[in-house]
Amino acid sequence: SISLAEIPVLRALYRTVLKSASTTRYNHNSALLDRISLFQGDITELQVDAIVNAANKSLLGGGGVDGSIHSAAGPGLLEECRTLDGCDTGNSKITKGYDLPAKHIIHTVGPVYSESKLPTVAEQLTSCYKTSLELAVASGLKSIAFPSISTGIYGYPIADATHIAIDAVRSFCESSDQKQLERVIFVVWSDKDKHVYEQLLPEYFPQE
Ligand code: AR6
Numbered sequence: 001s002i003s004l005a006e007i008p009v010l011r012a013l014y015r016t017v018l019k020s021a022s023t024t025r026y027n028h029n030s031a032l033l034d035r036i037s038l039f040q041g042d043i044t045e046l047q048v049d050a051i052v053n054a055a056n057k058s059l060l061g062g063g064g065v066d067g068s069i070h071s072a073a074g075p076g077l078l079e080e081c082r083t084l085d086g087c088d089t090g091n092s093k094i095t096k097g098y099d100l101p102a103k104h105i106i107h108t109v110g111p112v113y114s115e116s117k118l119p120t121v122a123e124q125l126t127s128c129y130k131t132s133l134e135l136a137v138a139s140g141l142k143s144i145a146f147p148s149i150s151t152g153i154y155g156y157p158i159a160d161a162t163h164i165a166i167d168a169v170r171s172f173c174e175s176s177d178q179k180q181l182e183r184v185i186f187v188v189w190s191d192k193d194k195h196v197y198e199q200l201l202p203e204y205f206p207q208e
Contacts, residue, residue, distance in 0.1 A: 028206045032173050036184055036205050039145070040194045043187045044072035047101040049141035050094070051187075052132050054149045055107040057086050059093065064152045065189075074099040081107070090127035092135050104141065106132045110150030113157070122164060125150055129168035137180050145185040148193055162196050166204045 043051050043065060053069045056062050059081045061070040070077055076098040084107075087093050092108040108128040111121040128149050136144045146165065150156035169184050186201075188194045 026170065026204050026206055028208050029174065032170070033205050033207070035173060035182060036169070036186075036201070038186050038188065038194070038197050038201060040188050040191075042068065042189075043145055043147050044068050044100055044102075046145045046185065046187070048143040048145050048183070048185065049102070050104040050106045050136055050139075050144045051097075051100070051102040052092075052144065052146045052149070053105050053107045054147050054152070054154075055087065055109055057089065057109050059084050059087050059107050059109075062153075065147045069100070069105060072100055073097060073105065077105065090124035090131070092128065092131040094135050094139055102145070104139065106135055106144070108132050108149060110154050110156070113150060113155040121150075121156070122160070125156065125161060125164045126168050129165055130172060133169070133172045133181065133184075137178070140180075142181060143183040143185070144181065145187050147187050147189070151193070158193055158196050159200075162193075162200050166197075166200055170204045 039046070051069070054065050056066070061067065061078060061081070077095060080095045084093050087107060087109050089109045089111050092106050095105050095107065097103050097105055108131065110128050111117070111124040113121055129146065132146070133144065148158065148161060148165065151158050151161045165186065172178060173181065173184065186197055188197055
């Protein structure tokens with residue numbers, strides 16, 4: 001499995017990407033930049049304080065990354081999830097990580113995308129990232145990994161969702177002397193999604 005110790009190597013790759021980009025939208029901030037990584041692969045393998053699950057309102061499992069997390073975590077997870085009484089769209093709840101290398105799972109419920117429901121779906125997706133980060137901090141956690149919430153089965157267009165994801169993380173990390181979270185990892189599965197993140201990350205976390 002992938003340990004946190006290996007993540008700086010991934011960051012080094014990300015820095016290479018950053019060098020080729022330029023932007024004026026956000027200021028360079030090396031303290032923020034050092035905390036952000038991009039990882040391509042299976043989120044269930046990450047040894048972090050919390051991985052985020054793109055769940056549904058029942059919190060009782062499903063397909064996609066939710067299915068993979070429940071399979072890898074084992075039956076204890078479903079047992080704990082049954083006690084949570086579901087979760088509203090845009091909100092998040094935390095459980096233990098069970099058989100995962102991650103200590104905790106933060107279950108968040110993304111919106112089902114519909115263009116006619118903008119801007120509500122965009123606000124709900126922002127809220128998924130914000131409430132997950134708040135819950136991580138409230139639980140004393142220092143590292144968190146996010147999948148690309150709502151962009152699979154729930155159909156959110158990847159570029160729009162990625163702007164929202166990175167912007168929400170940047171806003172959270174630079175607000176309210178937020179120093180507790182030492183590492184935020186964006187996890188992508190496909191090459192296509194990786195390219196979108198590689199293109200957009202430098203807009204929000206510029207190198208210089
Ligand atoms: N590691 C990292 N990313 C993954 C993994 C993995 N193991 N597996 C899939 N992805 P989705 P949603 C990516 O569909 O759109 C479930 O049934 C995937 O490629 O998992 O929020 C729930 O119960 C995509 O980029 O989540 C809900 O009913 C991203 O994870 C519904 O799906 C999210 O895709 C939620 O749909």
